[in-house]
Amino acid sequence: MTDAYKTSVIDEIATYRPVLFRIAMLQLRDAAAAEDATQEALLAAIQTHDKFEGRAALRTWLISILRFKVLDSLRQRQRQGMPVDPGQLSVELDTAKFATLFDETGCWATPKDAWTNPETHVSRIEFFRVLEACLTKLPTNTSRVFLMREWLELTSDEICSETGVTAGNLRVLLYRARMQLRSCLDVSWDRSQ
Amino acid sequence: MTNREPITCQDTTWLVSDSCERELTAEEKADLHGHIATCELCQGASKQFDVLFQQIRLFFSKDIQPGGDASE
Ligand SMILES: [Zn+2]
Numbered sequence: 702m703t704d705a706y707k708t709s710v711i712d713e714i715a716t717y718r719p720v721l722f723r724i725a726m727l728q729l730r731d732a733a734a735a736e737d738a739t740q741e742a743l744l745a746a747i748q749t750h751d752k753f754e755g756r757a758a759l760r761t762w763l764i765s766i767l768r769f770k771v772l773d774s775l776r777q778r779q780r781q782g783m784p785v786d787p788g789q790l791s792v793e794l795d796t797a798k799f800a801t802l803f804d805e806t807g808c809w810a811t812p813k814d815a816w817t818n819p820e821t822h823v824s825r826i827e828f829f830r831v832l833e834a835c836l837t838k839l840p841t842n843t844s845r846v847f848l849m850r851e852w853l854e855l856t857s858d859e860i861c862s863e864t865g866v867t868a869g870n871l872r873v874l875l876y877r878a879r880m881q882l883r884s885c886l887d888v889s890w891d892r893s894q
Numbered sequence: 895m896t897n898r899e900p901i902t903c904q905d906t907t908w909l910v911s912d913s914c915e916r917e918l919t920a921e922e923k924a925d926l927h928g929h930i931a932t933c934e935l936c937q938g939a940s941k942q943f944d945v946l947f948q949q950i951r952l953f954f955s956k957d958i959q960p961g962g963d964a965s966e
Contacts, residue, residue: 761955768954807902809935818941832953850915852954857915876911882950883942 710753714746717763720833724764727836728771728848738774742767760829772853775863784865785842793840794873802880835885839878846871847878901925906936910943 721742725735745766746753753762804810836844846864849855861868898921901909909918909926918926930936 764954803902803904807904809903809939811935818938828949829953832949848954851950872912872915875915876908879911879914879943879946880907883939883946886946886949887942 710750710759711747713759714743714750714763717760718743720760721763721767723833723837724852725767725771727844728852729774730841730845734774734778738767738770741770741773745770768852775853785845789840790842790866790870793843793877794870802884831886831889832882835882835889838885839881842866843874843878843881846874850875898925901929903929903933903936903939906930906933907939910940914947 718739722735722739725738725742726732729735729738742763746763753759802810836848839847842864846860846866849860849863850857855863857868857871860866861871864871866874906926906929909922912918912922913926930940
């Protein structure tokens with residue numbers, strides 16, 4: 702491996718700082734903690750970058766390193782706990798917002814020809830950008846528990862003890878996250894056609 | 895099979911989300927697939943959910959293990 706190649710990988714790693722910070726922020730909801738996790742992930746990546754082969758997957762590799770740093774951060778904060786704000790939670794659990802998706806018989810209120818077909822030729826970079834934007838639009842607690850589940854792969858019990866939400870409310874929040882992401886991407890798929 | 899009430903589109907979306915969390919029962923699977931087979935809207939939605947779940951896995955891909963001190 703040439704020095705020039707090493708330098709360019711390190712430069713490229715550094716360009717991922719903003720996206721790593723945004724993802725850490727979605728999970729940790731604390732700028733200082735997200736900044737620390739991002740910094741530690743970048744340092745670990747730069748220290749071990751010679752073990753990394755295949756630059757196409759650089760983003761994937763960096764996100765997997767960040768995942769361990771975010772898990773560490775959550776463990777460190779576990780002593781204090783990070784309970785959800787009950788007022789904010791009740792807003793996110795409010796059913797009224799979802800009432801418009803379905804009619805009174807439980808059938809989709811969407812007209813039949815309104816579905817967009819997701820089989821469009823969106824590039825991976827474009828799709829990452831859109832999905833990140835949609836994740837950012839999720840309410841605070843909804844995105845927090847959704848990332849704990851889908852990214853950190855914590856168990857339901859772990860998420861409930863970390864956040865103080867009940868198993869029943871966790872089920873609702875994960876449902877809402879998936880429904881809102883589908884709606885958000887539906888609009889994006891539509892635009893890209 | 896007993897004569898159960900047919901499930902709605904809304905019920906279907908709950909089963910789709912629950913199926914990410916746990917194995918559905920045989921009865922739930924039959925309800926889900928039975929409804930989707932006969933409902934064009936849910937066919938469209940289920941295609942979207944498939945793509946969404948696939949994209950989420952890609953977004954948070956953990957296929958490559960980091961080296962160094964990052965492991966547990
Ligand atoms: Zn349906």
